[in-house]
Amino acid sequence: MKLLLNKNETPSGQWKYTEPSTGVFFKTYAWDQMIDMVRKHKKGNQIEMPPDWVESLENEVCHQNPHLDCFDPEKVKSSCDLSLTVLRRFLATMWHWLKGGGNLVDQSLAESRADICASCPNNKHVHLCFACKGLTGIVRELKGERGTKRDPELNSCSSCCCVLQVKVHIPLEAMDDPSIEYPSWCWMNKEKESDQESSPSEVVG
Numbered sequence: 001m002k003l004l005l006n007k008n009e010t011p012s013g014q015w016k017y018t019e020p021s022t023g024v025f026f027k028t029y030a031w032d033q034m035i036d037m038v039r040k041h042k043k044g045n046q047i048e049m050p051p052d053w054v055e056s057l058e059n060e061v062c063h064q065n066p067h068l069d070c071f072d073p074e075k076v077k078s079s080c081d082l083s084l085t086v087l088r089r090f091l092a093t094m095w096h097w098l099k100g101g102g103n104l105v106d107q108s109l110a111e112s113r114a115d116i117c118a119s120c121p122n123n124k125h126v127h128l129c130f131a132c133k134g135l136t137g138i139v140r141e142l143k144g145e146r147g148t149k150r151d152p153e154l155n156s157c158s159s160c161c162c163v164l165q166v167k168v169h170i171p172l173e174a175m176d177d178p179s180i181e182y183p184s185w186c187w188m189n190k191e192k193e194s195d196q197e198s199s200p201s202e203v204v205g
């Protein structure tokens with residue numbers, strides 16, 4: 001089962017769907033409008049509509065439009081249960097960050113990262129180990145008043161277990177852990193790719 005990552009923005013080429021049982025093609029700018037049109041079509045043609053038909057529609061749209069960002073909810077982790085691993089990773093990040101001068105990224109970069117995290121399925125309430133909570137508190141102090149417009153929507157990243165209100169301000173270089181797999185739409189991957197093509201991300205003191 002695949003679900004759409006972002007239903008609030010019109011994808012390039014609009015939302016498109018072909019009803020497999022009738023071959024009728026739908027195209028709209030708004031996802032809600034797509035749901036309405038398909039609902040009416042299914043009812044009008046007496047096509048079975050189980051309670052999870054909207055999720056099934058998303059799944060079908062993902063398969064019919066491979067260019068869309070979709071995710072498998074089964075594969076999204078819900079907890080950071082390896083406390084020692086998380087703690088080690090946290091300490092490594094802090095060491096790299098402080099060694100690099102303890103700088104924060106430019107505010108506009110933090111905002112664009114936060115926009116992506118806010119709509120990411122890996123943005124979750126996760127259990128953090130006791131020591132990690134304490135260290136996160138220290139980093140919150142170090143980042144001071146810095147925040148983003150999306151802070152109320154940010155929790156923790158279930159890929160790396162980082163607290164997102166902090167993570168979006170830290171330079172990429174300090175967080176580069178090749179053992180962590182981030183989803184394709186994650187800004188970590190996008191920044192790593194552009195870093196390989198050009199220079200390291202811009203930082204401010």
Ligand code: SF4
Nearest residue numbers: 117120122123157186
């Ligand atoms: S850091 Fe990447 S994987 Fe984690 S919540 Fe943000 S966008 Fe998602």
